[in-house]
Amino acid sequence: MTNRRDVLKLSALAVAATTGMPGFLARAATQAGGTNTLVVIQLTGGNDGLNTLIPYTNGAYYAARPNIAIPKKDVLTVTPDLGMHPGLRPLMKLWDAGHLAWMENVGYPNPNRSHFASMAIWHTADPTQAQADGWIGRLAEQIGDPFCASNVGASTPQALRASDFSLPSIDAVDNFQIKLPAGTDTPFQSLLNSPRSGEAAYLTRATRQMLKNTARVQSGIKKYKAGAAYPDTKFAQQLRDTARVIAAGLGQRVLYVSLGGFDTHAGQRAEQDELLTTLAEGLAAFQTDLERQGLAKNVVVMGFSEFGRRVAENGSAGTDHGKGSVMFAFGEGVRGGVHGSSPDLEDLSDGDIKYRQDFRGVYAEALTRWLRLDARAILGGTFNGPRWIA
């Protein structure tokens, strides 16, 4: 097949790609000048916060979870009352250096126990679920660059949806390039330039944008020199691609990576232990890579899940859907430590912890003090959160 195709010369197509685009994409990228990058990690399925940052001195914790509590001897102590899950050991170096932050007890008003409704709330930063656009989509509109944020993975999360457009998804950097057969580029342009309406117009626009984005990635990607060995997991490979995109210096301010499988209704220990190990090993390799590339001072990682789980284990050595949970952040720009107070396990709402910090306050800190953007416009209000940026 290769001998029938050759690399498309993109110069002509690049011209076509700027036409017919939504308003904000065609505006000058006036605010895109910052150099700091935020990497968002989504733990899909509802990660159990109590088994992630463990209240290992709290009898109520062990009483509620006779089968799945993390034994005190296995906990990685971080404060006199809290410790990390043993699977997170690769992140202890960051903790010791003062670059790892835990945000305790994070949630939102009127919590929703549906995975999908709750995830949409985190994606839109709107607990009323009235908005369709994602918070990163609105961030992109503020910056005015269609390439200022990308998902690294196969499908674009709602967080990256803007009014009439989704920001790019890059599944694998090496495959992110166009090859068209000889003799077809002119007819292809003609095909794309034909007037259309409705979903056909959407597909045309998305294709033009893709041509532009692939050219931009391939133009910069060779700057990357591997700085760390990554584990052989899909998640770690996506983090490696994230590091490559950052090293390419393409002007991206937000990158988004997901790790799924946290819906631990049964046999939680085995499942969550493995997932947190995958998470920590991948993230530790990523941080090492950034440090060796001299990029670590410009990158901060922030992680969340759509909800935590019930305090009490269920009858299947698992946990059902709960409410608030922990968030984490790390990087040289992060003020390490535990921000906020641990949930009161003896004062529950319907068997769930009562949240004490609104996640939008955590987002606001990243937007205002790390990305230097107007958080109020993006989040639709003023939210105060912990000062987790150094």
Add this chain to the structure above:
Amino acid sequence: MPLTPLSRPLTAEDAAHFLRRTAFGATDAQIRALVGRSAQQVAQQALAFDQSLAPGNPFDPMQGATPGAAVQLTRGAWLFELCYGPHPLREKLALTWSNHFVVGTDKVRNVPALAGYLGTLRRHAATPSFEQFTLEVAQLPAMLRYLDNDQNRKGKPNENFSRELLELFTTGIGPYTETDVREGARALTGWTYQGGRGNRQYLQQPAFVNQPTQHDPGRKTYLGQSGTFQGEDVIRLAAAHPATATFVSRKLHRAFLSDTPDPGAVQGSADTWRRTNGNVLAVLSELLASEAFYASRARIIRSPLDFLVGAVRTLGQPNMDARTLLNLTATAGRMGQLMLQPDTVKGWDGGREWINDTTLLLRMQVAAALTLGSKAPDLRAPPSFLALTGQERPPGAVLLASLDGRQRTYLSLISPEFQLA
């Protein structure tokens, strides 16, 4: 109000549209065969499928040497049925239901359980009773395992299935409370299965069992009614709830009419659903012969499988070897639709969610492999614009017409028109 039936005889573009939606696509000859016929007759005929399967399927999941290999063979066998089977509408519906009553091979790796699941989706593809369909799905070992109801026991409830029964399978979010979820879980205690557990027993047949000793016989209040409800009662109350008619009708409109369904048209189908007590066959018969159906051209972005199977059927079902078919199941996965493994229990949202830079690139690669690659099928008689795009004269037709058949087919497959149905 029931949907208004289409009164005109089918034109060529009507026929192409019908086959794009109900058969993934078709050859010129298949399209021409429907021209001039009535919409009602065409819909009835397409829905009158039996349970026969494609002859010569090269994949037998029971031959899988490991659970992972068996899952792969299950995917290959289904793709073969989608591409070459005698009843594409039955398979289109099975695919639609697999995105409604979702199970995932991350948890379900038992071959007979997956076969039982697929068989149920096919038998109930155009079911006269949604309630019966839901009941049978709820008792499938694949579903009991996937949503953990096999572990839902008296005094130790596991709410996973009870929640998704309401949120995703019947009423949708809104008509129920957290209490309904909990009470439903109590009623469903005791439903589990025997056999076929774990990686070593992946070829063993599991079977549904109702264990009375694990059942909570107490009084429950569920969706506004009270009684000593059992699992069957909860399924019946959820399936017969008025909101279910609208929620599931909307999914049928997503599958057959538009990525953004018209609420009025959905209401028409929901009325028919309620009038017939959840007779999906009646709803589909009306839907697929309606003016609304024929007015909804190019409103659905083809899913990866719609794209792949549509290309194969539009090219006249060329032979592809088993390895190529297995590769295509993996490619569909990279395009966002790994068969029997949606990312979450909600299934694939579809529509614009199918489209991003990476998936567009993969669609281009697949189209090239099917038309230009060294193993591409014979294209001495390339499909017409009508077969490829549903239009006699699609945008860009003039320049495309000047290319050779392979290149014209390639560019048509990556055009917005082919990617829409």
